[in-house]
Amino acid sequence: MxxxxxxxxxxxxxxxxxxxxxxxxxxxxxxxxxxxxxxxxxxxxxxxxxxxxxxxxxxxxxxxxxxxxxxxxxxxxSGLATSVIAIDKVLTKQALVPQGVPMPGGRIVASEELYAGDPLTRPYVLKPVNEGSSVGVAIVTNEGNYGNPISRDATGPWQEFDELLAEPYIRGRELTTAVLGQTALGVTELRPKSGWYDYDAKYTDGLTDHIFPAPVPGEITDACKAIALQAHRLLGCKGCSRSDFRWDDERGVDGLFLLEVNTQPGMTPLSLVPEQARHIGMSYPALVQAIVDEAMRGEALT
Missing domain, CATH: 3.40.50.20 (Rossmann fold)
Structure with a gap:
């Protein structure tokens, strides 16, 4: 740790x-x-x-x-190869999109390019290629305070990373699904009380409401669980993983996009995997033991 x-x-x-x-x-x-x-x-x-x-x-x-x-x-x-791919958002897209997993488009941009003009039509999202927990993520809007084009002096990930992934911004709702072994546990909706679901909203008590089961149509619940399990299997994840989604609720199932797969999801008191496990009747120690049991067997949970 x-x-x-x-x-x-x-x-x-x-x-x-x-x-x-x-x-x-x-x-x-x-x-x-x-x-x-x-x-x-x-x-x-x-x-x-x-x-x-x-x-x-x-x-x-x-x-x-x-x-x-x-x-x-x-x-x-997860093991070495899975970890290398899953932490890299571009490699993850290359592994999953050809298999039919819906993910946002986008492209890698040099941070220096941003000072000359936008790589995508605003609003769009900039994020490091291989960081988690929303570290270094910036949402660039027409009303944003980064400047147009982005100011070299504006605080943002372009000051910390030479390259960033630019993706179209998906309006709508934040959903997440945990997978334990070969079972998708459920779908949680995350509603930050202000702003968006950034690092502080993830790990500061009281800043985000976690709603389980998510108040979404059954087809969206089923789609989240199916996509999370498909991504877990395609990437070769072991133990538990967590798939994060954005859902444009004006577009139905066509508005659901996988953002990333976390192979080392948090296990804090505010973390989503233990929360979903608890809602289906699995205590925190039982969750930990299930992860241990799978690793000791060296095979997938069933």
Whole structure:
């Protein structure tokens, strides 16, 4: 848990909850706040299983997965190849769109291009190619304060990243579906009380209402669950994943778009996977144990 990504604090919170749950179930737990000596610390601990509670890079992008593979250690969640693809939004599109998964269009732009003009018609979204938790996301509108064209001095992801993914902005509602093993747990609607569902709205208590089951037509619930499970399988996800959607409710099922698949979804008190599990009668410790059981079997849950 922990590490040095932009999602360090969230990872520490996830890791603390997981460790407590594992201990309550009788497991012997070693907590490792990942640093550059992680291989030595793992070798000393000699675990039967590594529960990966890291978020972002290098815990979610295949780096730690490769290290654990080399060390011959079992670990939870997705493997190296899946992690490399799923954290990269462009690679994810390349893997899923040809298989019929609806995702927004868009293209990679050099940040320097933005100072000369818009890459897409406003409104559009700019996001880093391989960050999670809405880190570095900017919604560029005609009424926005970034300037037109975007000002070099305006605060935004163009100051932090050389390249960004530009996607059309999809109006409507924020939906999310967790998959555990081979089961889609349900659909939650996320309603930020102000602004949009950014990093603060995700992880600050009281800033976003989570509505489960989402008050959407049955065909939208069914579509979210089917797409999330399809993406989980196509990418080769293990353990649990979470698929995030935007739904333009004026267009019916044709307005539903998968935004991304999270292979290391949060496990904090505000996180969506444990929340959906709880709503279907699975406690937090039972969820953690189910993820452990799958990793120890080395095969998909059924």
């Amino acid at each position: 922990g590490g040095w990504s932009a999602e360090r604090e969230v990872s520490l919170t996830s890791g603390a909850g997981i460790a407590e749950a594992l201990e309550s179930l009788g497991h012997r737990v070693t907590r490792i706040d990942m640093d550059r000596d992680v291989a030595a610390r793992l070798a000393e601990a000699r675990p039967d299983l590594v529960f990966n509670a890291l978020h972002g890079t290098p815990g979610e992008d295949g780096s730690i997965q490769g290290l654990l593979d080399i060390m011959g250690l079992r670990y939870t969640h």
